[in-house]
Amino acid sequence: MSTEHASSDPRAGDAAKYVDPEIMNELLSMRGSIDNIDAALVHLLAERFKATQRVGVLKAKHKLPPADPGREKAQIARLKRLAADAHLDPEFAEKFLNFIIEEVIRHHQALSGDADGDSPDAQAPFDWASAK
Numbered sequence: 001m002s003t004e005h006a007s008s009d010p011r012a013g014d015a016a017k018y019v020d021p022e023i024m025n026e027l028l029s030m031r032g033s034i035d036n037i038d039a040a041l042v043h044l045l046a047e048r049f050k051a052t053q054r055v056g057v058l059k060a061k062h063k064l065p066p067a068d069p070g071r072e073k074a075q076i077a078r079l080k081r082l083a084a085d086a087h088l089d090p091e092f093a094e095k096f097l098n099f100i101i102e103e104v105i106r107h108h109q110a111l112s113g114d115a116d117g118d119s120p121d122a123q124a125p126f127d128w129a130s131a132k
């Protein structure tokens with residue numbers, strides 16, 4: 001492969017060092033799709049966290065528990081069915097959703113410290129920088 005890809009194309013990665021130019025072009029095209037999908041995932045996750053943040057504010061305001069295990073169970077069962085239909089490993093889908101839900105609950109617990117839920121902080125987007 002030419003060194004052109006290696007220096008100018010962020011999709012080339014280490015493969016630029018050892019892949020033939022013809023195969024490299026095919027690989028770059030596939031990686032272009034992966035880049036678009038990853039960007040969509042980030043935007044979808046951002047929207048999901050905006051929605052769960054609103055749920056967290058509502059829960060804090062009405063003194064509801066941060067987690068709802070019944071809802072989680074139903075949601076995981078639903079996602080596993082969707083995953084199977086889409087030929088995605090259902091166990092992976094479950095792990096992925098549990099990972100996200102765990103983070104959401106952490107946010108809700110943080111918000112519940114501000115029980116009336118109507119302070120400016122509770123209404124603001126989650127402060128990722130000071131959360132860890």
Ligand SMILES: C=C(O[C@@H]1C=C(C(=O)O)C=C[C@H]1O)C(=O)O
Nearest residue numbers: 052055067068069071072101104
């Ligand atoms: C978002 C909520 O809070 C928590 C997070 C959930 C989720 O991220 O899907 C589901 C249930 C709750 O444990 C909710 O109760 O709806």
